[in-house]
Amino acid sequence: MGKVTGFKEFERKDESYKPVKDRVKHYNEFTVPLKDKDIIEQGSRCMDCGIPFCHSGCPLGNLIPDFNHMVHQGEWQKASWILHSTNNFPEFTGRLCPAPCEKACVLGIIEDPVSIENIEKSIVERAFKEGWIKPQPPKVRTEKTIAIVGSGPAGLAAAQQLNRAGHTVTVFERDDAIGGLLRYGIPNFKMEKGIIDRRLAILKAEGIVFKTNVNVGVNYDVEELKKFDAVVLCGGATERRSLPTPGIDADGVVQAMDFLTQQTKVVFGQKIKDQVLATGKNVIVIGGGDTGSDCIGTSNRQGAKSVVNFEIMPKPPGHRSPTTPWPYWPLQLKTSTSHKEGVERNWLINTKEFVTNAKGKLTALKTVNVEWEMIPGERPKLIEVPGTEKTWKCDLALLALGFTGPESTLAEKLGIKRDARSNYKAEYGKYQTNIPNIFTAGDMRRGQSLIVWAISEGREAARQVDIYLMGKSDLATKNEEGDLVGL
Ligand SMILES: Cc1cc2nc3c(=O)[nH]c(=O)nc-3n(C[C@H](O)[C@H](O)[C@H](O)COP(=O)(O)OP(=O)(O)OC[C@H]3O[C@@H](n4cnc5c(N)ncnc54)[C@H](O)[C@@H]3O)c2cc1C
Numbered sequence: 252m253g254k255v256t257g258f259k260e261f262e263r264k265d266e267s268y269k270p271v272k273d274r275v276k277h278y279n280e281f282t283v284p285l286k287d288k289d290i291i292e293q294g295s296r297c298m299d300c301g302i303p304f305c306h307s308g309c310p311l312g313n314l315i316p317d318f319n320h321m322v323h324q325g326e327w328q329k330a331s332w333i334l335h336s337t338n339n340f341p342e343f344t345g346r347l348c349p350a351p352c353e354k355a356c357v358l359g360i361i362e363d364p365v366s367i368e369n370i371e372k373s374i375v376e377r378a379f380k381e382g383w384i385k386p387q388p389p390k391v392r393t394e395k396t397i398a399i400v401g402s403g404p405a406g407l408a409a410a411q412q413l414n415r416a417g418h419t420v421t422v423f424e425r426d427d428a429i430g431g432l433l434r435y436g437i438p439n440f441k442m443e444k445g446i447i448d449r450r451l452a453i454l455k456a457e458g459i460v461f462k463t464n465v466n467v468g469v470n471y472d473v474e475e476l477k478k479f480d481a482v483v484l485c486g487g488a489t490e491r492r493s494l495p496t497p498g499i500d501a502d503g504v505v506q507a508m509d510f511l512t513q514q515t516k517v518v519f520g521q522k523i524k525d526q527v528l529a530t531g532k533n534v535i536v537i538g539g540g541d542t543g544s545d546c547i548g549t550s551n552r553q554g555a556k557s558v559v560n561f562e563i564m565p566k567p568p569g570h571r572s573p574t575t576p577w578p579y580w581p582l583q584l585k586t587s588t589s590h591k592e593g594v595e596r597n598w599l600i601n602t603k604e605f606v607t608n609a610k611g612k613l614t615a616l617k618t619v620n621v622e623w624e625m626i627p628g629e630r631p632k633l634i635e636v637p638g639t640e641k642t643w644k645c646d647l648a649l650l651a652l653g654f655t656g657p658e659s660t661l662a663e664k665l666g667i668k669r670d671a672r673s674n675y676k677a678e679y680g681k682y683q684t685n686i687p688n689i690f691t692a693g694d695m696r697r698g699q700s701l702i703v704w705a706i707s708e709g710r711e712a713a714r715q716v717d718i719y720l721m722g723k724s725d726l727a728t729k730n731e732e733g734d735l736v737g738l
């Protein structure tokens with residue numbers, strides 16, 4: 252434990268943000284990091300609990316009290332070793348994770364929890380700055396070859412682990428750049444893409460081969476995968492959800508992912524023909540999740556005239572709801588930095604029609620307010636509130652409705668079974684599909700989720716592949732019982 256009285260002496264401190272008026276003029280990150288002295292104090296707030304509930308909150312099983320202690324001692328390099336022993340990419344989670352560990356932190360019962368995510372980010376940034384993060388190529392190669400399809404956080408974590416076990420790993424990615432949703436979903440202002448490239452340089456130096464613009468099952472025959480000893484499918488859950496609403500095909504109704512991807516490509520100098528722009532437009536973002544929030548931030552940066560957000564669910568409470576007590580993930584209103592940049596948020600509202608002019612261009616949205624009727628034993632029922640119909644002026648409607656599941660191409664061409672939610676079927680903890688040498692991990696196996704889960708599944712799947720190929724594995728991970736193994 253860093254300092255016995257640390258949690259009594261010091262209040263929680265978080266990174267601050269550059270002013271809204273400045274940050275909406277660009278697409279770069281806008282956080283102002285804490286000073287080392289402040290981070291050391293934050294580390295000392297950790298109580299080194301007998302039962303560290305933060306562990307149970309973290310899908311990776313990060314050794315949180317241990318790295319908090321090292322930071323408090325000023326032992327940054329040791330903190331980095333501890334952090335990297337369970338997490339391949341703390342620079343991604345340190346920026347983007349909703350931090351379930353903090354929601355489970357024991358200090359959170361009576362005070363603000365330990366600022367674990369900030370500590371994590373500070374450790375890894377310090378480690379990169381000091382040159383402590385170096386390629387670790389395997390000393391011995393096994394002659395086993397592995398193909399990984401998809402280069403999101405799941406694919407990258409699996410690749411690094413399997414390469415470190417000595418296998419020869421090739422990662423196939425259909426996009427023109429590596430990173431999955433980290434690259435082309437999440438905007439540059441939430442995570443600058445140089446952060447991915449910095450890690451990628453390490454992975455390449457370790458000997459992993461990356462092949463971009465290779466769409467397995469489309470411009471690369473799935474038969475070619477048979478040349479590998481094992482395959483890990485990490486293709487994400489990218490089948491977009493739409494609405495069965497009249498006018499959905501109007502010019503001006505756009506999928507959030509197209510809008511976000513185009514903008515990131517433009518930031519990196521690509522020319523996009525007929526780029527969808529919010530500039531000077533009345534924008535309505537349909538969907539109140541992370542993707543919706545990213546669309547709001549991007550619309551404001553593009554200079555939208557107005558930005559409105561619709562969510563069909565009720566407004567969550569401002570504080571932890573009694574239905575989700577500590578240490579559970581709380582049902583609670585989330586206000587992101589993008590929300591703070593300007594948006595009118597509306598809950599319990601449903602879109603009835605996308606209205607167009609004679610040329611088929613979107614001009615307005617017709618909506619109605621709704622309520623959810625809860626009948627025990629039945630699915631909640633959506634009820635329209637009479638007399639609440641409203642027309643909203645709108646030139647650009649962005650559909651941020653989430654994803655229905657993984658795309659079907661690979662499952663069909665390889666003969667992989669799918670579960671009731673259309674995800675690629677493989678038991679949690681085993682990751683093996685119905686074809687023995689084909690494994691799957693990340694959003695493709697569990698459905699749309701989080702980066703931290705993708706990294707966790709990539710690591711665990713790697714261990715299972717290693718056991719499948721070699722009969723045993725020294726790769727460290729959290730096993731199916733939730734215990735850390737191999738450390
Ligand atoms: C807009 C947006 C914002 C988000 N923000 C956050 C956030 O702030 N924090 C957070 O924790 N999570 C966030 N998420 C969720 C998070 O990004 C995902 O859970 C995570 O990226 C899943 O990782 P993955 O590796 O399983 O799949 P993905 O990241 O989806 O990567 C899959 C990759 O596989 C490739 N691929 C698919 N099929 C093929 C094929 N046949 N051949 C070759 N390549 C293929 C795809 O092109 C893609 O690059 C966000 C998601 C979105 C959409």
Ligand code: SF4
Nearest residue numbers: 297298300305356357
């Ligand atoms: S639960 Fe909070 S206070 Fe306890 S060990 Fe984990 S980070 Fe420290």
